[in-house]
Amino acid sequence: xxxxxxxxxxxxxxxxxxxxxxxxxxxxxxxxxxxxxxxxxxxxxxxxxxxxxxxxxxxxxxxxxxxxxxxxxxxxxxxxxxxxxxxxxxxxxxxxxxxxxxxxxxxxxxxxxxxxxxxxxxxxxxxxxxxxxxxxxxxxxxxxxxxxxxxxxxxxxxxxxxxxxxxxxxxxxxxxxxxxxxxxxxxxxxxxxxxxxxxxxxxxxxxxxxxxxxxxxxxxxxxxxxxxxxxxxxxxxxxxxxxxxxxxxxxxxxxxxxxxxxxxxxxxxxxxxxxxxxxxxxxxxxxxxxxxxxxxxx
Amino acid sequence: xxxxxxxxxxxxxxxxxxxxxxxxxxxxxxxxxxxxxxxxxxxxxxxxxxxxxxxxxxxxxxxxxxxxxxxxxxxxxxxxxxxxxxxxxxxxxxxxxxxxxxxxxxxxxxxxxxxxxxxxxxxxxxxxxxxxxxxxxxxxxxxxxxxxxxxxxxxxxxxxxxxxxxxxxxxxxxxxxxxxxxxxxxxxxxxxxxxxxxxxxxxxxxxxxxxxxxxxxxxxxxxxxxxxxxxxxxxxxxxxxxxxxxxxxxxxxxxxxxxxxxxxxxxxxxxxxxxxxxxxxxxxxxxxxxxxxxxxxxxxxxxxxxxxxxxxxxxxxxxxxxxxxxxxxxxxxxxxxxxxxxxxxxxxxxxxxxxxxxxxxxxxxxx
Amino acid sequence: xxxxxxxxxxxxxxxxxxxxxxxxxxxxxxxxxxxxxxxxxxxxxxxxxxxxxxxxxxxxxxxxxxxxxxxxxxxxxxxxxxxxxxxxxxxxxxxxxxxxxxxxxxxxxxxxxxxxxxxxxxxxxxxxxxxxxxxxxxxxxxxxxxxxxxxxxxxxxxxxxxxxxxxxxxxxxxxxxxxxxxxxxxxxxxxxxxxxxxxxxxxxxxxxxxxxxxxxxxxxxxxxxxxxxxxxxxxxxxxxxxxxxxxxxxxxxxxxxxxxxxxxxxxxxxxxxxxxxxxxxxxxxxxxxxxxxxxxxxxxxxxxxxxxxxxxxxx
Numbered sequence: 001x002x003x004x005x006x007x008x009x010x011x012x013x014x015x016x017x018x019x020x021x022x023x024x025x026x027x028x029x030x031x032x033x034x035x036x037x038x039x040x041x042x043x044x045x046x047x048x049x050x051x052x053x054x055x056x057x058x059x060x061x062x063x064x065x066x067x068x069x070x071x072x073x074x075x076x077x078x079x080x081x082x083x084x085x086x087x088x089x090x091x092x093x094x095x096x097x098x099x100x101x102x103x104x105x106x107x108x109x110x111x112x113x114x115x116x117x118x119x120x121x122x123x124x125x126x127x128x129x130x131x132x133x134x135x136x137x138x139x140x141x142x143x144x145x146x147x148x149x150x151x152x153x154x155x156x157x158x159x160x161x162x163x164x165x166x167x168x169x170x171x172x173x174x175x176x177x178x179x180x181x182x183x184x185x186x187x188x189x190x191x192x193x194x195x196x197x198x199x200x201x202x203x204x205x206x207x208x209x210x211x212x213x214x215x216x217x218x219x220x221x222x223x224x225x226x227x228x229x230x231x232x233x234x235x236x237x238x239x240x241x242x243x244x245x246x247x248x249x250x251x252x253x254x255x256x257x258x259x260x261x262x263x264x265x266x267x268x269x270x271x272x273x274x275x276x277x278x279x280x281x282x283x284x285x286x287x288x289x290x291x292x293x294x295x296x297x298x
Numbered sequence: 299x300x301x302x303x304x305x306x307x308x309x310x311x312x313x314x315x316x317x318x319x320x321x322x323x324x325x326x327x328x329x330x331x332x333x334x335x336x337x338x339x340x341x342x343x344x345x346x347x348x349x350x351x352x353x354x355x356x357x358x359x360x361x362x363x364x365x366x367x368x369x370x371x372x373x374x375x376x377x378x379x380x381x382x383x384x385x386x387x388x389x390x391x392x393x394x395x396x397x398x399x400x401x402x403x404x405x406x407x408x409x410x411x412x413x414x415x416x417x418x419x420x421x422x423x424x425x426x427x428x429x430x431x432x433x434x435x436x437x438x439x440x441x442x443x444x445x446x447x448x449x450x451x452x453x454x455x456x457x458x459x460x461x462x463x464x465x466x467x468x469x470x471x472x473x474x475x476x477x478x479x480x481x482x483x484x485x486x487x488x489x490x491x492x493x494x495x496x497x498x499x500x501x502x503x504x505x506x507x508x509x510x511x512x513x514x515x516x517x518x519x520x521x522x523x524x525x526x527x528x529x530x531x532x533x534x535x536x537x538x539x540x541x542x543x544x545x546x547x548x549x550x551x552x553x554x555x556x557x558x559x560x561x562x563x564x565x566x567x568x569x570x571x572x573x574x575x576x577x578x579x580x581x582x583x584x585x586x587x588x589x590x591x592x593x594x595x596x597x598x599x600x601x602x603x604x605x606x607x608x609x610x611x612x613x614x615x616x617x618x619x620x621x622x623x624x625x626x627x628x629x630x631x632x633x634x635x636x637x638x639x640x641x642x643x644x645x646x647x648x649x650x651x652x653x654x655x656x657x658x659x660x661x662x663x664x665x
Numbered sequence: 666x667x668x669x670x671x672x673x674x675x676x677x678x679x680x681x682x683x684x685x686x687x688x689x690x691x692x693x694x695x696x697x698x699x700x701x702x703x704x705x706x707x708x709x710x711x712x713x714x715x716x717x718x719x720x721x722x723x724x725x726x727x728x729x730x731x732x733x734x735x736x737x738x739x740x741x742x743x744x745x746x747x748x749x750x751x752x753x754x755x756x757x758x759x760x761x762x763x764x765x766x767x768x769x770x771x772x773x774x775x776x777x778x779x780x781x782x783x784x785x786x787x788x789x790x791x792x793x794x795x796x797x798x799x800x801x802x803x804x805x806x807x808x809x810x811x812x813x814x815x816x817x818x819x820x821x822x823x824x825x826x827x828x829x830x831x832x833x834x835x836x837x838x839x840x841x842x843x844x845x846x847x848x849x850x851x852x853x854x855x856x857x858x859x860x861x862x863x864x865x866x867x868x869x870x871x872x873x874x875x876x877x878x879x880x881x882x883x884x885x886x887x888x889x890x891x892x893x894x895x896x897x898x899x900x901x902x903x904x905x906x907x908x909x910x911x912x913x914x915x916x917x918x919x920x921x922x923x924x925x926x927x928x929x930x931x932x933x934x935x936x937x938x939x940x941x942x943x944x945x946x947x948x949x950x951x952x953x954x955x956x957x958x959x960x961x962x963x964x965x966x967x968x969x970x971x972x973x974x975x976x977x978x979x980x
Contacts, residue, residue, distance in 0.1 A: 029783070032778075032783055043798050043855075044797060046806060046810055047809070050809040053812065066823070067823050068823070108708050109708070115701035115704035119701035120701075127709070130712070134716045136909065138909065138957065139915075142719050142720070143942075144723060144726065144937060144950045145719035145951065148947065149718075149722070165715065167715075168715045225800075228802060231916045246805075251920060262812055269805045269808055269809060272805055273801045273802060273806070280793075
């Protein structure tokens with residue numbers, strides 16, 4: 001019972017200096033801001049450094065001058081990368097496969113989550129748990145057998161093989177998010193819709209999906225990020241640069257070029273990171289809500 | 299509009315819990331029937347079976363003469379108002395009310411006509427474009443009712459619709475519901491645990507307890523002539539007092555003996571009715587409003603005097619509740635505001651035995 | 666599943682008479698579960714075909730000879746268990762995962778608390794800033810880290826030289842290489858812990874802290890006696906989740922060090938990749954990666970058991 005904590009409001013004439021609560025609060029706020037500033041700087045150093053590097057010519061990078069500042073920003077790296085055919089291919093591959101996988105993921109997980117959250121059937125609970133347990137079999141275990149499976153399907157070194165494989169990364173978690181959201185919709189809502197004359201499909205389409213829209217957005221973002229950022233599968237299953245997505249492409253192809261071309265590599269890096277960053281910038285709240293809603297229920 | 303009938307309806311949940319144990323209930327066309335009882339008595343389950351939201355384990359339910367046991371809710375032509383309103387959060391008030399009609403492929407202008415009509419009855423025209431989130435509790439309640447009205451169904455089902463409202467609004471909405479029923483005259487089944495709501499709204503009240511119907515009757519019947527101890531205790535507020543008693547005629551006249559000292563003479567009119575129960579273990583049921591301050595001059599035939607050692611006095615304004623004990627049983631009497639009652643002092647009370655109830659202690663049957 | 670058609674045909678017709686046991690409603694229920702099974706079918710197929718089957722196929726693969734023409738039983742496992750490199754991999758994987766997860770959880774916990782002290786609008790901004798590491802695809806951000814630490818013009822060394830120290834070949838020295846791999850992983854993963862804990866903290870009723878303050882608790886005591894017990898479940902779950910992800914991590918190690926120097930930063934995933942895809946010894950790669958599963962399963966069992974027990978106590 002230290003004196004500093006009389007904050008609660010019990011009248012204590014002995015140490016009745018009123019500001020004690022305010023002082024404690026202010027102190028806590030100071031500590032909080034200092035901690036935040038410290039970590040924010042630490043967290044933002046690498047992206048900052050990437051941006052600085054991307055704005056330099058190779059000569060500037062090689063000059064041995066302060067690598068942390070750029071005196072004459074140079075946009076040539078970005079222009080070069082945007083017009084680079086290889087980069088365009090990577091980008092296009094990433095976009096088209098990711099979009100396909102996002103759509104497939106939503107279809108699979110929304111239907112499954114609706115069934116698992118609302119229409120109990122034999123073994124549904126065990127199945128729901130099983131879906132989550134797939135995370136005990138991570139991609140770093142699966143890429144070897146999948147390599148053989150894809151080889152048998154003649155899909156090795158074909159970027160579309162990722163459309164088949166990536167849903168294994170996105171679907172289980174999206175299903176989990178959606179089960180959480182659907183589960184939080186009050187049962188009376190289905191009953192009201194049932195009495196209003198809705199069929200299962202109408203209920204899903206006109207009630208559940210609109211009401212669980214935040215969850216759907218969260219699931220979409222998750223599916224997008226996971227696929228966009230995946231590195232192991234595209235690296236393991238593609239050899240030629242036309243069949244690569246951004247991550248594997250930048251790391252394995254551009255890097256082998258001119259060693260001094262780090263300005264261009266960083267520009268490519270930034271452009272490749274831009275879509276997820278933009279999505280988060282605009283939809284962060286949905287995503288966090290979806291993620292934490294699922295977690296606090298699980 | 300239609301009549302509803304339940305014949306020997308049973309509900310057994312998975313795991314063997316029997317929630318409803320054989321209910322017989324005939325509800326006439328245009329009637330307002332309230333199912334009332336403590337939580338877990340099976341009233342909501344009964345309503346949900348009528349709605350088709352719960353499967354019927356046994357017996358038969360018919361609406362408008364057709365057996366509906368196997369008919370899905372959407373084909374039963376019913377509408378339901380839920381406790382938490384169950385408004386579709388992503389739809390405007392208009393769309394909420396129109397949803398059932400849209401699914402049934404009504405023409406656009408017909409939908410609009412009906413929604414406007416319902417909105418007029420419920421006085422919510424200015425809210426039609428709003429989302430449920432932007433409505434107050436009472437407004438949501440109205441929209442939920444509007445959703446039922448537009449469908450113009452055979453039966454309205456209400457499942458504790460006022461429980462989520464604060465006390466003041468509840469009284470107001472109660473009147474509102476009654477008014478709507480008087481306007482549209484649709485057969486209505488209403489579930490509540492609040493006996494005041496049941497008494498004020500119902501044409502007939504069905505009191506349920508532990509899966510069976512205790513008594514069906516008009517509010518007046520239930521109040522004046524309860525047939526079981528449960529109904530006697532459940533209906534009326536504050537609740538009826540129950541005192542262990544025995545009938546004897548030691549004083550030369552049939553009397554209720556509470557203990558060695560206290561014995562209350564039975565009114566003339568009831569002697570014949572109670573005589574056969576002489577010597578049996580009974581309970582005397584007295585409503586607080588039938589126990590009041592003793593004034594020598596006001597005593598009427600059938601009144602009896604009881605002296606009470608006052609425990610607690612609760613002034614409520616237009617009346618004062620006086621609590622005391624009879625042989626360890628707590629008893630509450632309703633006295634005048636200016637009653638001389640004071641804790642620890644004796645207070646003479648008058649008991650109006652014309653309104654007494656006697657029941658068998660073991661079975662709880664009123665005799 | 667085959668009776669779906671009969672069920673579908675029967676419903677929709679309004680029943681005329683009271684059902685003898687299991688009438689149309691019963692069929693409707695059965696039809697409903699048929700629909701439910703159909704809705705789950707794609708998910709089931711996905712998991713069965715692309716997770717469960719490959720998993721067992723991997724076990725089979727791991728028992729083949731290098732050329733995959735002979736069944737050699739557990740020879741690959743025997744070989745691995747006696748191989749020094751593999752011992753190093755096991756050691757480094759555990760060191761990497763446990764250290765990284767510990768610091769992620771710790772820093773995440775601290776950040777969540779300080780963030781919780783700050784009011785609404787400010788909080789959003791700070792949260793956004795601190796979430797950046799987690800938003801960038803780790804393969805790409807690690808590339809940036811590599812360039813910063815070990816590129817030809819290492820920016821970290823530039824600092825050292827600025828204060829008169831000698832440049833260090835960071836990723837060529839075992840200790841430093843291990844250090845940086847963990848740093849990058851902590852950098853990437855901490856925001857996840859932070860937002861999870863922050864969300865949970867927000868759900869703790871403020872009155873609890875006020876009551877504690879009245880009872881005389883200091884700030885640290887409030888964390889010790891209120892936050893920690895209430896956050897315990899979410900801490901367990903996030904730690905489990907992160908252990909799984911970190912243990913199986915590939916991107917960061919592969920790009921930063923690719924296992925160098927001398928396999929001292931090699932983890933299961935990168936080693937399996939090198940052996941299986943790099944050197945083309947698929948059976949051996951399969952054997953390496955299969956070791957991930959039992960280890961994760963043990964983590965999962967321990968942590969989930971704790972969570973369940975506490976959940977039961979809470980009721």
